[in-house]
Amino acid sequence: MRPKVYHCLSIARRFLHSDQSLKVGVLGVPFDKGQAKKGVGNGPEFIRKKGLLERIAEIEQKIDVKDYGDVSYKIPDELQKEIVPNMKAYADIAACNFEVSKMVEDIIKTGRICITLGGDHSLGVGTVDGHIKAKNENVCVIWVDAHADLNTNKTSSTGNVHGMPMALLATELSDYWPYLPGMDWQKPVLSLRDVAYIGLRSVDTYERLVIDKLGINAFGMEDIENFGINTIVEMALNKIDPAGEKSIHVSFDIDSLDSLEAPSTGTALRGGMTLREGIQLMEILYRTGRLGALDLVEVNPSIGTETEVNRTIDAAIHVIMAALGHCRRGIRPKNVHTLPLQTFPPTRQVI
Ligand SMILES: [Mn+2]
Structure with a gap:
């Protein structure tokens, strides 16, 4: 299939010349029990403190953004003592993801793009599940990850x-799990045919086996190196959404980004994507007009x-901005045709 070309300006124009604003919901999931290191639960607070909502408001196109605050959860009594072998903090995972799924479903059903701030990646079970429910399963997933x-x-x-969410979501792997108490709300309905990985560079033996056996669309760092991020994103979309109609x-x-770009993460790894590649990837996906949800975990x-923490959070905010249409080349003012040149700029100022 011929790769699709998306035009930044045509999309920008669509919003600039209409009253239709992009609607966005921000949801924090301060959850850290899917992995062992403390601190990842403070991600939402730090990202907000660094001005995420203000930065979204600065994006050239009109964005109606609503902050839904942080997800909270309570482990139901019947789940308190449930243990699943080799799944740490199982009851917390089940209870938190239940709330995440409900919230994400509600946010997307109000017509908003759901931006979920993590938290560790175990929350992906809830976000993808909620998205799938909101869109009647018409969803494809791009998992950007080392x-x-x-x-x-x-x-x-x-x-x-946090190393298991894709396996919990996948239809093809549902037989490989024991019964998971308290997770009945989550039916593994996502086919791995509708999933593409981008940025892989640390894959376990069994994961590699599953990827090869099922022929999962997995684009590793060497693919980005060989083809460039533009082509990789187009290849991924052509595989998982050939008709261009899915959310x-x-x-x-x-941690998909190189550890020099985003050092403040639990499993930082060298040899990853540049922030520029991360931004470019998100800009292309924004231009499809079909981005339904973004997790930033x-x-x-x-x-x-402190410098490394700031650099990492700044990278996260850049990725989110690109997903919402921030255009690096800038956008012309709306009234450019009527603006008298002598009044532009009105006063001399240092930018
Ligand atoms: Mn991950």
Whole structure:
């Protein structure tokens, strides 16, 4: 199939010359029990403090943004004592993701793009599930990550559930799980044919086996190197959404970026994407007009120096801005045709 070309300006024009504004909902999930390091639960607070909502408001096109605050959850009594082998903090995972799924479903049903701030990547179970419910399963997923997060409790070497969300969501792997109490709300209805990975560079043995066996669309760093990020995103979309009619879910693990770009994360790894590639990827997906949800996960403000934490959060905000249409080349003012030249700029100022 011929790769689709998306025109930044045509999309920008659509919003500039209409009263239709992009509607966005921001949801925090201060959850850290899907992995062992403390601090990742403070991601939403730090990202907001660094001015995410203000930065979204600065985007050239009109955006109606609503902050839904943070998800809270309570473990139901019947779940308190439930243990699943090699799934750490199981009851918390089940209870939190239940609330996340409900919130994401509600936000998307109000016509908003749901931006979920993590928290660790175990929350991807809830966000993708909520998106699928809101859109009657017409969803494809782009998992931007250094890791495949495709372990089951039988293959994981750590028992950390942030390495398992894709396996929990996938129809093809549902037979490989034991019965999961308190997770009945989550039916694994997502086919791995509707999933594409971008940015892989640390894949476990069993994950590699599953990827090869099922022929999952997995674009690793060497593919980005060979083809460039533009072509990779087009290849991914042509595979998982050839008709161009699905709602796109992007689950963006900040460790997909090189550890020089985003050092403050639990499993930082060299040899990853540049921030420029992350931004370019999101800009292309924005231009499809079909982005339904974005998770931005695994920012851990307790790791690294203050400079490193700031650099990581700044990278996260750049990725989100690109997803919402911030255009690096700038956009002409709306009334450019009527504006008398002598009044532009009105006064001399240093920008
Ligand atoms: Mn991940």
